[in-house]
Amino acid sequence: MTAPDDSARTRPELVVVVPVFNEADNIEPLLARLTPVLERVAASHRIVFIDDGSRDATLETLRRVHAGDPRLTAVSFSRNFGKEIAIAAGLDHADADAVVIMDADLQHPPEVIEDFVAKWRDGYKNVFGQRVDRATDSHLRRMFARRFYSLFDMFGETPLPAGAGDFRLLDRQAVEALRAMPERARFSKGLYAWIGFKSIGVPFQVAERAFGSTKFSYRKLTRFALDGIMSFSTLPLKVWSYVGTVISMFALVMAVFFIIQTLMYGIDVPGFASLIVSVMFLGGIQLLSLGVLGEYIGRIFAEVKRRPLYLVGERIGVGGDAAENPAPARHGART
Numbered sequence: 016m017t018a019p020d021d022s023a024r025t026r027p028e029l030v031v032v033v034p035v036f037n038e039a040d041n042i043e044p045l046l047a048r049l050t051p052v053l054e055r056v057a058a059s060h061r062i063v064f065i066d067d068g069s070r071d072a073t074l075e076t077l078r079r080v081h082a083g084d085p086r087l088t089a090v091s092f093s094r095n096f097g098k099e100i101a102i103a104a105g106l107d108h109a110d111a112d113a114v115v116i117m118d119a120d121l122q123h124p125p126e127v128i129e130d131f132v133a134k135w136r137d138g139y140k141n142v143f144g145q146r147v148d149r150a151t152d153s154h155l156r157r158m159f160a161r162r163f164y165s166l167f168d169m170f171g172e173t174p175l176p177a178g179a180g181d182f183r184l185l186d187r188q189a190v191e192a193l194r195a196m197p198e199r200a201r202f203s204k205g206l207y208a209w210i211g212f213k214s215i216g217v218p219f220q221v222a223e224r225a226f227g228s229t230k231f232s233y234r235k236l237t238r239f240a241l242d243g244i245m246s247f248s249t250l251p252l253k254v255w256s257y258v259g260t261v262i263s264m265f266a267l268v269m270a271v272f273f274i275i276q277t278l279m280y281g282i283d284v285p286g287f288a289s290l291i292v293s294v295m296f297l298g299g300i301q302l303l304s305l306g307v308l309g310e311y312i313g314r315i316f317a318e319v320k321r322r323p324l325y326l327v328g329e330r331i332g333v334g335g336d337a338a339e340n341p342a343p344a345r346h347g348a349r350t
C-alpha cells in the first residue's frame with residue numbers, strides 16, 4: 016500500500032510478530048499452519064518471534080527453525096517483560112508494508128490472515144480479528160473480562176471495538192504510529208483503537224490452546240486491567256473531588272442538624288456507633304483515594320525513569336544496528 020521506494024526491495028511485504036513465553040511445543044505446529052498461508056498471501060514475508068524470557072526450550076527451538084529457514088527470526092528478551100512489551104518489541108523489529116500480530120498457541124487461526132490481507136489490499140490500515148465468543152476462556156476469566164470492559168467503557172476515553180484483541184494486521188503507517196508511542200505502561204488494545212486509521216473487524220472463532228496452558232495468571236491480568244484503565248482514563252483521579260464534595264455537604268447538613276438538635280433538646284450522649292462508622296467510612300474513602308493517586312504516581316514514576324522498554328539478550332536473524340533495523344521513532348533506543 017506504500018509507494019515502492021528503494022528500501023522496498025529488501026523490505027518484506029508482510030511480517031508476522033509472535034510473542035512467545037514458554038511455547039516450545041507450539042512453535043513448530045504454528046509454523047506448519049502459518050507458513051503455507053503466508054506463502055499464498057504475501058509476495059515476501061518474515062516471522063519475528065519475540066521470546067519473552069522463556070525458561071523452557073523456546074529459544075533453542077527458535078534457533079533451530081531459523082537455521083532451517085532464515086525468514087524465521089527472533090528477538091530474545093533478557094527476562095519476562097510481558098506480552099504488551101513483547102508486541103512493542105515486535106513492531107520495532109518489523110520493517111514491512113504490513114505487520115500481523117498473533118499468539119503462538121494456535122488460538123488465532125492462521126487462515127484468518129488471508130482475510131486480513133484481503134481487507135488490507137482493499138485499503139484498510141487497521142484490520143482486527145474479532146472473537147465471536149469467549150468460549151475457550153474459563154468462567155472466572157470471562158466474568159473478569161466482562162467486568163473490565165464495562166468498566167473501561169465507563170471510564171475510558173477511547174472506545175474499544177467489541178471482541179477486538181491483539182490478533183490483527185496493521186499497515187506500515189499504523190505500525191509507525193504505534194512505534195512513536197513512548198509509554199511504558201502499554202495497553203495495546205487501547206493503543207490500537209487510539210491511533211485510528213481506516214479500521215475494520217474480521218470475525219473469527221478462537222480455537223483451543225494447542226499445547227500448554229495460559230501464560231496469564233490472575234495477578235498478571237489484574238495488572239493488565241489496571242494499566243488499561245489508568246492509561247486511558249483520568250476519571251479515577253477526578254472522581255474523588257466529587258465524592259469529597261458530596262460527603263462534606265452531607266457532613267455540613269448533619270452539623271446543622273446536630274446544632275439545632277442540641278439547642279432544642281440538650282446534649283444527648285449516645286451516638287458513639289454513628290461516630291465510629293462515619294470516621295471509618297471517611298478514613299476508608301481517604302485511603303482509597305490515596306491509593307488511586309499512588310497508582311497514577313507509580314505510573315508517572317515509571318515513565319519519568321525513562322528506562323528502556325525491554326532488554327534484548329539475543330537476536331536471531333534480525334539486525335540490531337541502524338542499517339538493518341532503523342532506530343525506532345521513540346526517544347532514544349529501546350535496548
Ligand code: UDP
Pocket residue numbers: 033034035036037038067095096097098101117118119120122224228229230231
Ligand atoms: N505471552 C508473552 N509473555 C507473557 C505472557 C504471554 O509473550 O508474559 C504470549 C504467549 O506465549 C502467547 C500469547 O502471549 O503467544 C498469548 O498468551 P496466552 O495464550 O497465554 O494468553 P491467553 O490466550 O490465555 O489470553
Ligand code: MG
Pocket residue numbers: 118120122224229
Ligand atoms: Mg492463548
